[in-house]
Amino acid sequence: MKRKLHLSRRVESVLASPIRKFLPLALAAEQRGIEVLRVNVGDSDIPVPKVFWRALRSFRDRNIGYAPSPGIPQHTRAWVKYYATLGVKLRPQDIIPTVGCAEAMLFALLGVADPGDEVLVFEPVYPSYKGFAAMLGIRLVPVTLSVENNFALPPAATIAKKITRKTRAIVVINPNNPTGAVLTKQETARIIQLAKKYHLFIIADETYREIVFQGKPTSFLQSKSAREHVIALDSMSKKFSCPGVRIGAIVSRNAEVMRNVLRVAMVRLSAPTLEQWATIPLLEHAATHARSIAREYQRRRQVVYSALKKMPGVTVRQPAGALYIIAALPIANTEDFVKFLLTEFHYRGKTALVTPAADFYITPGLGRNQIRIAYVLNAARLRQVMEVLERGLQAYRQKYGTA
Template structure:
């Protein structure tokens, strides 16, 4: 039999999606599954975006430009400029989701065997993107005991080698909800300038910050013009995960020109989805005010209920809509599968994402799960109650 590639064998499974067959089997048995495993908001997509798809006179669904339509990039630049970030349309490449933006970034700045330093736990697919690009992830461990705060800057400097090309952060963070302070961004900026590295910021959750805290973008700093690469997406901001539209932003002309070659190789991003994304930029601030207020209430509910469960430790997020919970178990993979295969309360169970896949250091996070609080409050309350009963039964 022909052999699968070593790269293919090394590609990690998604901790978010690998339990889907068990969830589907549970549903076929008639069990209702509360999905706390995936960041698919239940917030309605802005009507203006949906109307842009319904109400158009396109007769030929043609290619767009490889870097995305000029109209969309121009309006997207205006969105950033309104937030004081000084972005020009020619500094933007529209991508098929934030995922493609990260792939283009790694392909543009890294050779096989190069290293990217990432605070962990991190978005699980960073492992996949790195593997596909032949890049080695070098983790800096952050801990639930101090709410996943950025480790001391000295820890980053210890890990920098001749192979290091970049530091990658997610701000606010998936899966922790951690929000980087201005001081932390300043320290990271000093490191990348000192060692001539890139600073990549995944800012797809920029709108979702809580407790009066502001998001600090690396695009605010003109001293990082040669170093900064931002990844963004419409998926979470406008509850448009299925549009698969993101972008890569860099003021470094060489980075932009190189990434454009990758964009040309895949021809163009989806035309209809760009129309919807462009229209979504007209979404009023009131939409975000309501959404953020709702997420704060959901966060507070989830943290309160999880903290009340004996043996559970949970970090309080300051942004995004995820939290990491440490459970009184040894193996979250086995527990999550057991919840779907062997446990239910009144015909209902819950699906969580085992957190080990959000780390690259072996053995860390095995007793943790990521919880996405993207359900209505009454459903979140029910789901956490089921999780509590599940822990009791699992130990029993």
């Protein structure tokens, strides 16, 4: 009998990244000589602050050994100092450096939920949560937010309806990818109150903490009353514009959580040694570096938002943070529109790669008329993106109507 090689069903249930699935079409367009303006991933053209390179060059050890699983002590202490500037007092054991926020997310989900458990999320949601949950057998329960309402959270009672005996945690991404929304004080208080009332963890993904266009950066860790509940996920990727450095952190003052997380961290050995060293000076002057990066995103947001607002039939709200915007277009299926832009359209030799938003949703059928734009190009290039989009949308509607 011929036996077949079997692959895991667990991984087959994981969606291909919505952000990367149009790459082959983009490459084909480029081979035809068309310039593809890429605003589909949060990979920015803003350079990493110079102190990083200086620190990297100053690494003198001839070996690059494993870092300790709980982090290189000097690096972890730099995180402690950074958090102190936010008014959050931590001990080194409250922090474990990770391979980006992505690994922190995996550690948090592994640390608090078993297969069959439920975790509440607000949709649209950053898709890696869906991927990790599928791999871990965790059910994500969505609370749906709307672009018309600027992705504001519903009242506590509406959220509470989704909580069951199996719910272990609420995920909040603040500032948000993909929506660009920033929680108000009242919304933050609502989440804390729900977590306490129903004994849930708050998994606070604060990857974009410093990229806010009004007010100061905040953290759920600042809440004194929810100390045991909060697990913050952090990252250098966006605040210091260095996603390829792959350094993030998981932070909690709940010692039992951190004990669990450390076990997982030991299994995977360590976060990268060189990068932990080289990012210490970034953390030591985090506010200065992150502020100038945030200002640049604010300028870019204006270009994108004001252009979208003028486009007939487009629904959009002004994002308050992060580097993304969601727009609802006057067509039924933005996946077809994105394919059209890459295969049938260009304006003066240029086209654009944006992300259709349906895969940011968990509820089937939602978000099919929406796109997400990551404003990762400079203002002049973003103006070109917006021109391509406006003309592309006109051409698409002339050809296909509102399909």
